[in-house]
Amino acid sequence: NAGVTQTPKFRILKIGQSMTLQCTQDMNHNYMYWYRQDPGMGLKLIYYSVGAGITDKGEVPNGYNVSRSTTEDFPLRLELAAPSQTSVYFCASRNREYEQYFGPGTRLTVT
Amino acid sequence: AQSVTQLDSQVPVFEEAPVELRCNYSSSVSVYLFWYVQYPNQGLQLLLKYLSGSTLVKGINGFEAEFNKSQTSFHLRKPSVHISDTAEYFCAVSDPGDKIIFGKGTRLHILP
Numbered sequence: 001n002a003g004v005t006q007t008p009k010f011r012i013l014k015i016g017q018s019m020t021l022q023c024t025q026d027m028n029h030n031y032m033y034w035y036r037q038d039p040g041m042g043l044k045l046i047y048y049s050v051g052a053g054i055t056d057k058g059e060v061p062n063g064y065n066v067s068r069s070t071t072e073d074f075p076l077r078l079e080l081a082a083p084s085q086t087s088v089y090f091c092a093s094r095n096r097e098y099e100q101y102f103g104p105g106t107r108l109t110v111t
Numbered sequence: 112a113q114s115v116t117q118l119d120s121q122v123p124v125f126e127e128a129p130v131e132l133r134c135n136y137s138s139s140v141s142v143y144l145f146w147y148v149q150y151p152n153q154g155l156q157l158l159l160k161y162l163s164g165s166t167l168v169k170g171i172n173g174f175e176a177e178f179n180k181s182q183t184s185f186h187l188r189k190p191s192v193h194i195s196d197t198a199e200y201f202c203a204v205s206d207p208g209d210k211i212i213f214g215k216g217t218r219l220h221i222l223p
Contacts, residue, residue: 040215040216041215042213043155045210098160100157102155104154105153
């Protein structure tokens, strides 16, 4: 049981490039979340999903897109990377008892 | 809209001393409340949660928290801290819905 896995662990992007952050969970959780963490700012919710085929915006969705074609996978897409998107990104899934399980994070730098 | 305020960005405390990390929330409806811990270069782990029932909640690693509805608070406490408790602690709130919103975090520094 791997829990929540994220790839890649680190990535450097140039301004204007695009990339997809991968997130997979093997706990059969319906709920999944993407957060970004910036120093001193806590975690900000980017997007979330309540099940396959259903996604919704969080607090800071601009510049990002998501899809949820399966229960297991919840990729986050950055289309035109900007320096403001330099951050650590965490994916999480949630069980029916409202307990969230977090992945190890992806550290993204945009230069 | 729900929100979470963690009143202290950093808390230094001597080893074996007690500690309290403060958390206040705002929400127009009933809430679920959580504390998570993040060790350096890791993801977050659940320490404890309040969904309903007893207002005193016990979690892992000797931590506990008390839900106070009148003061809209959910402060985290430990009677005696250890060096291994050095981490960042996050309070989070969910109205019983889909979103879970986090506070800005409190860094706990254990002094020898």
